[in-house]
Amino acid sequence: MKRGPARGPLSTVVGIVLLALMLFPVYWMVNASLQPAGSVLPSGWFPRHPDFGGYATALRDQRRNLVTSLVVALGSVALSLGLAVPAAYALARLRLRGTTVVLFGLLVTQTVPGIVVANALYGAYTDLGLLNSYGGLILADSTTGVPFAILVLRAFMRSIPGEIIDAARVDGAGRLRVLWSVVLPLSRNALITAGLFTFLFAWGDFLFALTLNTTESVRPVTVGIYEYLGAHTNQWNAVMATAVLASVPAAALLVAAQRHLAAGITGGALK
């Protein structure tokens, strides 16, 4: 396929410069995390004598919060995929009469502000005893992931050739079996994409973590950083070290998703 004019290494140089400008804040975050404690002076452009004190403080104060974030994000992946896989299958392959209405509804959910959801959930969670609970936060944090996963998985499942599914049906497989042993294995890459993004949505959530928790028992790292900002603004190295630690999943996704997008779509299942 011919895509745009081919250019030489000059474009690569320009591209690297543009990328460096865009990613400078990320570099600066890492740089600031390696400065000695208590320094409010302008930090050097390079961490010539990297000081890991910030990371020691961050791990001491925020280790529990990082684990909480991990538990909540994994829980949200499980919940989102568990709900989205059968729903996407139904919307993609089962020719339900209400499909358009449901898809329209999924688009409308995008316009609902998180603060509106939080506002209503706070009262409901108080009555149900879900404040300060992992389950409650996982449920709320999946509000971004569920519609996203349904749309991504449905788009993929629609692209699976009908012959493969028909063949399984002729062999007497029920719909659940078709989903489990034919559609899901073929959708591996879409599942990974949906799962990784769902993880990041929940990992990065701040609003629900802030509003649906009144104690320290379930406190993700995003709220941990926010509280740091209030209390510790003279310890920027620890704040930035926590920020770096909280960025690790995003950086990892960048590597992982690239690989999975590159992997072929149907993976030659028709051959």
Next chain:
Amino acid sequence: MRSGSPPVPDGTARVRAVSRTRLWARVSRWLFLLPALVYLSLFFGYPVVKNVVMSFQEYSVATFYTGAAPFVGLRNYTTVLSTDVFWQALLTTVLFTVGSIAGQFVLGLALALFFQRRFPLGGLLRSLLLLPWLLPLVVSGTTWRWMLDTDSGVVNEALRHLHLLSSGIPWLTGTSEALVSVILVNIWVGVPFNTALLYGGLQDIPARYYEAAKLDGAGRLAAFRHVTWPLLRPVAGVVLVLGVVYTVKVLDIILVVTGGGPAGATQTLATRSYELSFQQFEFGRGAAMGNVLVLVSLAFALVHLRADRRARNT
């Protein structure tokens, strides 16, 4: 539904059995969708309805102790809308949204056009560009807050080095500067999203149009005006309106970078709703403010759906 041959009418029992399996087949298909529908109703449907109800109630701290939330008609709305703070927040929301979207779109389009060229490492650089969009917003906000610090921030330091200014710009503490700052941060966060979608739109333009334009002697600017832009417009419309829908509800960045300050200069409808509900515990008023935000968002969503349909028809 496609099914096998019609039931053979050789006995009523058999017909009933067949129709029962057909009924089951129809119902069972809905069971796949049911869990997700229940979830979406509870976590989108219920909150939206509940907010409407709450906005007509005196719903405050006392409600959590007594369970009483007396109806007060439109009082929450009149209280909320009659303050200068509301109109200030509405104006800030519009400025924040328009400023962010304009910046994200122009930079995103420029980068998408650049990466349309084929060059060594192009694909790798393009995917690394996504990083700002993937980071938790609190992380981005915190980093920028440190970079924009008046005395020790790197932005002022760089400007001083370049002799562009002698004293520091109060990025976060000046009333007009603070709004510019949160817009800049939000542009930074949103550029990768715009670049990715617009790049996808550019890839869908068939190369033969460019070849035809070239044969007609069109330069690069003419090719952009007569080929790229008209064909990209439907996608651009979707990108813009999606951007608006996501931007009007932004809360995290503002809370982290400025906390809505100084003196309320960066308060938007979303941060005001948060403040009313979760800092003043006036949930009824917070809900009223939230509903205004929903209306603004829905208005843009309708534009989005129209743009989306146009994009699909072309």
